[in-house]
Amino acid sequence: MSHGSESRQRERRPRRTLTIAVAVIAVVAIAAGIVVYKRSTKSPGPLPVHLPAAAGSYLGVNMKGVPASYAGVTSFTGAIGTSPDLVMYYSGWYVPFPVKFADTAASNGAVPLVQMDPDQLKPAEIAEIASGKYDGYLSAYAEAVRAYHHPVIMSFGHEMNGTWYPWAYGKLSPADFVAAWRHIVTLFRALGADNVTWLWTVNIINDAKSSTGQIPNPQPWWPGSAYVNWVGIDGYYLKPNWQFAPLFGPTITTVRGFTGDPILIAETGATTAAGQPGKISDLFQGIQTYGLLGFVYYDNTNDIGQAFGLDGPAAIAAFRKGASTYHRPT
Numbered sequence: 001m002s003h004g005s006e007s008r009q010r011e012r013r014p015r016r017t018l019t020i021a022v023a024v025i026a027v028v029a030i031a032a033g034i035v036v037y038k039r040s041t042k043s044p045g046p047l048p049v050h051l052p053a054a055a056g057s058y059l060g061v062n063m064k065g066v067p068a069s070y071a072g073v074t075s076f077t078g079a080i081g082t083s084p085d086l087v088m089y090y091s092g093w094y095v096p097f098p099v100k101f102a103d104t105a106a107s108n109g110a111v112p113l114v115q116m117d118p119d120q121l122k123p124a125e126i127a128e129i130a131s132g133k134y135d136g137y138l139s140a141y142a143e144a145v146r147a148y149h150h151p152v153i154m155s156f157g158h159e160m161n162g163t164w165y166p167w168a169y170g171k172l173s174p175a176d177f178v179a180a181w182r183h184i185v186t187l188f189r190a191l192g193a194d195n196v197t198w199l200w201t202v203n204i205i206n207d208a209k210s211s212t213g214q215i216p217n218p219q220p221w222w223p224g225s226a227y228v229n230w231v232g233i234d235g236y237y238l239k240p241n242w243q244f245a246p247l248f249g250p251t252i253t254t255v256r257g258f259t260g261d262p263i264l265i266a267e268t269g270a271t272t273a274a275g276q277p278g279k280i281s282d283l284f285q286g287i288q289t290y291g292l293l294g295f296v297y298y299d300n301t302n303d304i305g306q307a308f309g310l311d312g313p314a315a316i317a318a319f320r321k322g323a324s325t326y327h328r329p330t
Contacts, residue, residue, distance in 0.1 A: 050197065053262040055291040056288055056325075058326075059086070060296030097141050097145055106150045113199070114154045117157060118180075126157075127179075142188040145196060150195065156184055158201035181200070185198055197230060199230045200231050201232030205251050219254070219257075222258060230264055230293065234266055236298075240275045265287065268298060269299070281322065
């Protein structure tokens with residue numbers, strides 16, 4: 001049974017708005033030609049990996065208010081009895097690296113997971129990333145990440161095999177996406193931001209025709225193992241009869257056909273109507289069965305009102321039980 005089409009009903013997130021000051025500073029920097037990145041014609045070689053890739057090691061969360069506030073993560077920690085290893089948030093284009101938030105995450109033993117999305121750009125503008133047009137912004141971001149000195153997980157243009165973003169299927173060609181991804185990774189490496197683990201994040205595939213269209217095999221968007229550390233897969237439990245294997249299994253199998261990189265369920269959750277306690281238990285079991293890194297739980301409400309926050313003692317108890325079996329990676 002394919003679940004991709006219905007899972008997309010909740011994927012259109014609110015746009016991240018930019019402050020005028022941030023946007024103006026970034027545009028001025030780009031216009032002034034502030035580019036400290038120098039292209040290299042050498043083969044990129046394998047990326048350095050600083051985070052361990054042990055199966056069943058990572059519990060992550062996305063909370064309302066992050067990265068402006070860490071309060072939600074603190075409350076989540078109290079509820080599940082375990083401090084998350086990863087704290088994920090969505091970062092709009094031109095938004096700088098949030099050093100204060102990253103420092104707070106590090107002090108709590110967590111790694112920031114940044115979903116960098118070019119949401120302020122049109123497809124034709126996204127295609128210009130590889131030309132160096134936005135190197136001023138990207139260079140400043142890379143310098144800030146390097147100066148942070150702690151691990152950071154970064155993704156660019158998540159769910160590109162979906163249809164709902166300007167960098168996605170049917171709007172930006174896979175070749176342009178791959179060129180942009182490779183350019184960003186190469187730039188960060190050239191500036192010494194080797195504390196980044198690069199997470200290539202796709203949506204669960206769906207071959208059925210639906211209101212959201214086909215969600216295809218993500219292989220055409222694959223940048224190559226020299227530019228990726230981990231693979232992320234996004235998918236949600238929306239109905240009581242949905243289970244981990246049919247929800248994520250086809251995509252895991254497809255990805256395994258072209259890379260052996262570790263896999264993280266990078267965005268997931270269960271609605272109350274789906275039966276949260278059972279689905280949370282199924283999620284933990286699925287991670288173990290497939291030997292995945294772990295998952296990031298979307299403890300939030302999306303822009304169309306679907307709520308995935310842990311709802312009630314039974315759901316919290318199921319999460320606490322699953323979390324108690326995890327061991328923080330070392």
